[in-house]
Amino acid sequence: MFPMERINSSHYYTFFQSDKERCFYIDLGQKLVRLSFCQLLALRQKVWSINIEDHFDEDANPHGFEIVSLCNREHLFILNTLEVLDLKELLTGAFFLLDIAAQTPSLTSRA
Amino acid sequence: MKDIARQQMSIKVESMDMLNAQIQMEGRASASYLAMASWCDQRGYNQSAGFMYKQAAEEREHMMKIFKFVNDCGGNAISPAIESTNHDFSSLEEVFETALSQEIDVTKSINRIVAAAKKNSDFGVENFLQWFITEQLEEEKTMRDILDLFEIMGRDGIALKLIDERISVE
Numbered sequence: 001m002f003p004m005e006r007i008n009s010s011h012y013y014t015f016f017q018s019d020k021e022r023c024f025y026i027d028l029g030q031k032l033v034r035l036s037f038c039q040l041l042a043l044r045q046k047v048w049s050i051n052i053e054d055h056f057d058e059d060a061n062p063h064g065f066e067i068v069s070l071c072n073r074e075h076l077f078i079l080n081t082l083e084v085l086d087l088k089e090l091l092t093g094a095f096f097l098l099d100i101a102a103q104t105p106s107l108t109s110r111a
Numbered sequence: 112m113k114d115i116a117r118q119q120m121s122i123k124v125e126s127m128d129m130l131n132a133q134i135q136m137e138g139r140a141s142a143s144y145l146a147m148a149s150w151c152d153q154r155g156y157n158q159s160a161g162f163m164y165k166q167a168a169e170e171r172e173h174m175m176k177i178f179k180f181v182n183d184c185g186g187n188a189i190s191p192a193i194e195s196t197n198h199d200f201s202s203l204e205e206v207f208e209t210a211l212s213q214e215i216d217v218t219k220s221i222n223r224i225v226a227a228a229k230k231n232s233d234f235g236v237e238n239f240l241q242w243f244i245t246e247q248l249e250e251e252k253t254m255r256d257i258l259d260l261f262e263i264m265g266r267d268g269i270a271l272k273l274i275d276e277r278i279s280v281e
């Protein structure tokens with residue numbers, strides 16, 4: 001899978017691009033997951049549709065966990081509230097650095 | 112580093128999100144017109160029913176147009192979930208009033224996407240939506256013209272029948 005270039009990291013996760021394979025990798029700690037661009041968009045959609053407010057509602061989501069399936073259910077992850085927020089941050093940064101997001105001033109470098 | 116993401120998708124992700132929301136809105140409009148068609152059909156307003164069936168089909172076409180555009184640009188078009196649709200109306204006039212306010216909401220939504228696309232220099236999206244801007248002006252006018260009929264002809268039983276007969280299904 002190497003060489004690949006690190007695009008950005010959040011607190012828990014790291015996002016990579018592989019020029020050679022024309023795909024992306026996310027190091028989710030327990031596992032390194034390979035994603036095509038479509039799969040990356042699908043993951044973003046899933047993470048974005050998580051209602052994080054439910055995590056603070058005893059009835060809606062009493063334990064504050066999300067089950068996220070990746071790549072057409074090839075992988076399953078159980079994420080807690082902080083991990084969901086962290087993954088959101090990772091993806092927001094990655095999309096910005098991949099130059100397909102609107103130019104927001106919050107992120108500037110590839111560091 | 113190669114621009115792999117940019118090579119795969121030619122619009123901004125924010126535009127994609129807004130277009131997916133618009134797909135949902137057009138789908139909801141289609142379902143809503145179908146409910147109006149049912150209401151009109153059940154009360155013998157045959158021309159109005161025909162008009163609403165046609166609107167329902169048109170909204171679905173709008174939805175498909177955007178859906179296809181998002182996918183053609185390399186994005187991820189999301190098939191919309193349509194939640195409960197209102198079927199209750201107190202009069203034929205209220206049906207058309209609801210239709211007009213629904214169209215105005217769509218116009219506003221399209222305008223918001225165009226404004227955002229402009230701001231993000233996402234000119235392909237802006238260009239794609241020009242057709243919808245013209246379409247919305249026409250749709251609003253159609254509804255407004257029908258609502259004018261109630262002012263001119265009144266709201267009693269005979270008037271409603273005459274209004275219905277004037278509604279064009281073409």
Ligand SMILES: [Fe+2]
Nearest residue numbers: 137170173217
């Ligand atoms: Fe429409």
Ligand SMILES: [Fe+2]
Nearest residue numbers: 170214217250
């Ligand atoms: Fe419409």
